[in-house]
Amino acid sequence: MDIIVDCPPLVTGVFDDDVLKRTLKLQNVSAYGSVTMNDAVECLQMLEIPPNAVELFSRGQGDKEVSIVFNSPSFLNQVNTVEPLVVRQKRILLLKGNSQIVNVRVHWLPVFIPNPTVEAIFRPFGKVLTVEYDRMKVGSGTFKSGVRLVKMEVTEIERNKLPHLLRFECGNKALITVAGRPPLCLKCLQIGHYRSNCANTPKVQSDIYSKIEKSISDRNQQEQRRKTEEELKLIEEERRKDVEETKKKKESMDDKNDDGDDVVDDDDDDDTVMEESIDESRGTKRTQDQEVCVFSFMRLWDQIFFLLTFPF
Incomplete structure (x- = not known):
């Protein structure tokens, strides 16, 4: 029995458009807390929508989302989705259809890149609400960091299309992280684990290593071939000298034999x-x-x- 079964993606063609037109999603955008059913009922009371107008309540994959399906689209038209509601010190955003709010963190961007440029980069992936610098505490002070926080309103499909890494023609890169999304391994560039836990060898590096090894092997072969040629030249030179010396000795012996007994x-x-x-x-x-x-x-x-x- 398979524990996990991979299914095709949920594309727009398989959605029930009638249900989407009657769906309101409640999402907690605070740093803490979840959205309970009591929070959803209290939101309906604040919106002055009667309980009999609700067809069903549904929890999302996380504990920060609750979806409400109304009996009629007219109740959804009464909802103002601009300002969030505050329930039990939690800021709950109201979203129509299957939209959701995601906080995208952009790392490694140069400091001279302005926020409007960042907004233009992410505009094709969904509705950009705000772009601002992340803040960090150093000692007793709080400062801006180089990380940009991009708040976006996207559908589930648009959220899945958000990239993990941006590459610019000038050579710069930007890492993109989203809470709740599987991480990108910066070693093998595969999804699902961190670099510290990577057991794969990146194809790019393996190609580079193979090229380096081939270059070293070719250079060693050329060096060995050159040494062999030099050794052959030396052997040939020595053989030639031996032949000449042997010839000279033979000539000298012939001359001595011709001189007779005096030489002896x-x-x-x-x-x-x-x-x-x-x-x-x-x-x-x-x-x-x-x-x-x-x-x-x-x-x-x-x-x-x-x-x-x-x-x-």
Whole structure:
């Protein structure tokens, strides 16, 4: 059994226009409190509408709304929807049909954007009532913040069409939040969770990362190809030098063979001189080693003699 079943949106074509023409919605616009059935009855008394004129009462999804359907549209025409009613210190706004009042918070807007421009931005999404700065308390003072508060009168369909993010051609962005609406994740740009709880990888960032990885891989391949080409050039150069040296040696050997016995005798004399030089260097090294050994023995003897003669 499915706990939640997704249904198509409720568009205007499926509404009962006759019921909408006879519906009055009571909405609490105060910061606290709900709208009870007793509040709805008291509002009818203030409007001088008899109880027998009401066909039904209906609560909304939240506790701040109550809908009243009258028997005739004539009773709805008697209602002034401009000024809210004050019932038990609660400001209750009267709305005809399926309209509702929403408070839209606009974040990240530059401070040099005036409120009339903000009103023009939100006018296509519904009726803009007021635009003002939000206020915050810092220390002992209260100041305006950069957040704009846009109060709008919209239908449920218009409320669902309110965007979550505005993007301007200059590069600036504006985040839009509405109380009771699922939030926008600023990491994956999907609806229903916050960035701190996001388990998704944003497609934009993944595309960027893949491009960066591809660029690094291409650069490494080019560098490896360049090193390989340089190594091949060095190997080829060394091989060429070896061939030239081998050729020169062969030519030199041929010249020596052509010179005859004189060259051979000269080579023998050179070998004899070299052997005598080697023997002489070996004898010199042996003599130096003997001198170092005698010097070390004499130092050791001096230390032993000092220990034996020192008066403890």
